[in-house]
Amino acid sequence: MDAVLFFLFAGIALAGAINLIRESHPIYSALSLVAVMGALAGLYLMLGAEFIAVVQIIVYAGAIMVLFVFVLMLVNAAPEVKLDRSKMAKNVGPPLLTLLLVEIVAVLRGKYPTSDLVHPSLLSGDNTRQIGKLLFSKFLLPFEVTSILILVAIMGAVVLGKRRPDDSR
Amino acid sequence: MSPFQDFLVASLIKIALVLFVLLTALAYIVWIERKIAGRIQNRWGPTQTGPHGLLQPLADVIKFIFKEDPTPAQAELPTYFIAPLIALVLGLLSITVIPFGGIVTVAGHSTYLQISDLNVGILFILGVTSLGVYGIALAGWSSGSKYALLGGLRSSAQMISYELSLSFSVVGPLLVAGSLSLRDIVNAQSGYWFRVIPHWNCFPQAIAFITYLISAFAETNRVPFDLPECEGELVAGFHTEYSSMKFAMFFTAEYANMVTASCLATLLFMGGWLSPINSQYSRFVPVVVFFALALVLARFWLTRRRLIEKIVLPVFMGVCVLLGLLFLWPAFYTPAEGVFWFLAKVGFFLFLYIWVRWTLPRFRYDTLMEFGWKRLLPISIANLLITGFIVAWRAS
Numbered sequence: 161m162d163a164v165l166f167f168l169f170a171g172i173a174l175a176g177a178i179n180l181i182r183e184s185h186p187i188y189s190a191l192s193l194v195a196v197m198g199a200l201a202g203l204y205l206m207l208g209a210e211f212i213a214v215v216q217i218i219v220y221a222g223a224i225m226v227l228f229v230f231v232l233m234l235v236n237a238a239p240e241v242k243l244d245r246s247k248m249a250k251n252v253g254p255p256l257l258t259l260l261l262v263e264i265v266a267v268l269r270g271k272y273p274t275s276d277l278v279h280p281s282l283l284s285g286d287n288t289r290q291i292g293k294l295l296f297s298k299f300l301l302p303f304e305v306t307s308i309l310i311l312v313a314i315m316g317a318v319v320l321g322k323r324r325p326d327d328s329r
Numbered sequence: 330m331s332p333f334q335d336f337l338v339a340s341l342i343k344i345a346l347v348l349f350v351l352l353t354a355l356a357y358i359v360w361i362e363r364k365i366a367g368r369i370q371n372r373w374g375p376t377q378t379g380p381h382g383l384l385q386p387l388a389d390v391i392k393f394i395f396k397e398d399p400t401p402a403q404a405e406l407p408t409y410f411i412a413p414l415i416a417l418v419l420g421l422l423s424i425t426v427i428p429f430g431g432i433v434t435v436a437g438h439s440t441y442l443q444i445s446d447l448n449v450g451i452l453f454i455l456g457v458t459s460l461g462v463y464g465i466a467l468a469g470w471s472s473g474s475k476y477a478l479l480g481g482l483r484s485s486a487q488m489i490s491y492e493l494s495l496s497f498s499v500v501g502p503l504l505v506a507g508s509l510s511l512r513d514i515v516n517a518q519s520g521y522w523f524r525v526i527p528h529w530n531c532f533p534q535a536i537a538f539i540t541y542l543i544s545a546f547a548e549t550n551r552v553p554f555d556l557p558e559c560e561g562e563l564v565a566g567f568h569t570e571y572s573s574m575k576f577a578m579f580f581t582a583e584y585a586n587m588v589t590a591s592c593l594a595t596l597l598f599m600g601g602w603l604s605p606i607n608s609q610y611s612r613f614v615p616v617v618v619f620f621a622l623a624l625v626l627a628r629f630w631l632t633r634r635r636l637i638e639k640i641v642l643p644v645f646m647g648v649c650v651l652l653g654l655l656f657l658w659p660a661f662y663t664p665a666e667g668v669f670w671f672l673a674k675v676g677f678f679l680f681l682y683i684w685v686r687w688t689l690p691r692f693r694y695d696t697l698m699e700f701g702w703k704r705l706l707p708i709s710i711a712n713l714l715i716t717g718f719i720v721a722w723r724a725s
Binding site for chain 2: 187210215218221227229233234236
């Protein structure tokens with residue numbers, strides 16, 4: 161049962177990711193990304209991390225991707241025109257990609273030699289409470305720094321979007 | 330039976346029951362809305378299809394099914410068909426985590442009156458609500474029409490904006506209860522102040538209650554926030570190009586969202602299935618209500634002359650008397666009393682929705698956004714901060 165669900169969600173995620181690149185219309189690309197996010201949420205759910213799964217849906221699929229789709233609709237983006245891809249990318253791309261994948265697998269296997277990559281015991285019980293406690297104790301500094309980073313980004317957007325006084329129209 | 334089979338059977342029964350009740354209720358909410366709208370505008374509403382127009386929903390469905398369903402030449406095809414499905418599925422999905430009452434025991438098996446008691450139930454509803462934007466946005470975009478596109482854009486912007494204040498006003502009751510499970514949130518509201526006032530969140534969290542109601546109206550695209558389907562400017566907004574059953578799906582989704590928002594308001598702020606009366610006699614309230622209803626129907630029966638009413642009214646009277654008698658039977662009223670109060674409160678909120686729709690005018694688009702971002706959001710954040718300080722102060 162677990163294996164079936166895993167391959168189902170992983171398959172959806174991979175198919176979505178491939179379709180995201182393959183699709184020429186930006187809105188369909190964005191929707192493929194939503195499917196990837198949803199499949200990831202399913203994987204989190206299988207690990208017993210309900211809170212992270214639901215937050216993944218709310219934040220990524222629900223908020224960020226909606227904004228993407230919204231902006232794409234607003235500018236009414238047309239399908240991109242595929243030009244002839246560069247020879248460089250065609251010839252050097254696949255070997256480099258293979259190399260990267262091999263490297264990732266090697267590093268992961270070196271770091272986690274057993275097949276037990278995730279310890280479900282870490283997430284057992286009320287994991288919302290545990291995440292809250294960890295965020296405000298062990299990971300307080302990264303958490304606050306991220307908040308400030310987001311605040312700076314918001315302020316930057318406001319400054320860029322604001323009309324200057326000499327802007328007559 | 331193994332526990333898993335037990336769970337499977339109980340879940341399937343509950344899903345079938347809830348789906349049947351919900352879909353019937355959705356059809357009749359439309360009938361009630363038309364009746365109330367009629368009364369508010371000093372007319373009758375539907376009267377011709379069946380007694381008191383009671384068969385109107387059925388007639389509507391038949392019309393929806395047999396109506397021609399043209400697809401616009403400009404439509405983006407797969408998305409155009411999928412968009413109403415997304416809206417409908419997400420609209421019906423959030424009912425799964427709504428608890429309707431306490432525990433019920435049937436033939437030795439006890440189960441909660443709820444399809445699934447997720448420990449992140451409230452977040453699940455927020456997640457499903459936030460995905461609901463896709464149905465409307467994609468419908469607007471894929472129709473290939475300017476009106477639909479503008480309606481879809483307006484609606485996405487509006488739902489994104491009001492989702493923030495909605496989430497912030499939901500967090501207040503969560504902090505008070507200290508849990509994300511809807512069942513725990515309701516249980517935290519049991520008890521009474523001065524033995525009279527129920528311990529409901531709508532009193533200490535009054536500000537959150539009001540901001541929640543306003544944001545929920547905006548989130549479900551109802552008047553005074555129904556800019557996405559503003560007839561005067563946008564024909565019918567995002568569903569301009571949809572007809573027949575596809576339109577019916579959007580329509581059902583809107584009413585399903587209304588029901589979810591009302592259920593959530595009941596659970597978070599009005600004590601869910603808890604009785605408002607602090608007395609052992611509160612279980613006689615349903616009995617009195619049903620008998621009174623039967624009396625009202627009897628009075629109608631005496632004054633009306635139409636043959637169909639002479640036949641139908643006694644049937645309804647019989648149902649009311651039967652329900653009243655059932656509430657005197659201990660094995661029935663223990664689980665059913667909670668459901669009665671829950672449905673009564675949800676009914677109140679649904680009435681509020683309809684009442685507001687036929688009373689208030691519509692916002693202008695810029696004032697709508699300004700209200701959401703500059704008034705509602707700061708108020709709900711301030712309420713959250715104060716609640717957080719009080720909860721922390723009490724805990725220390």
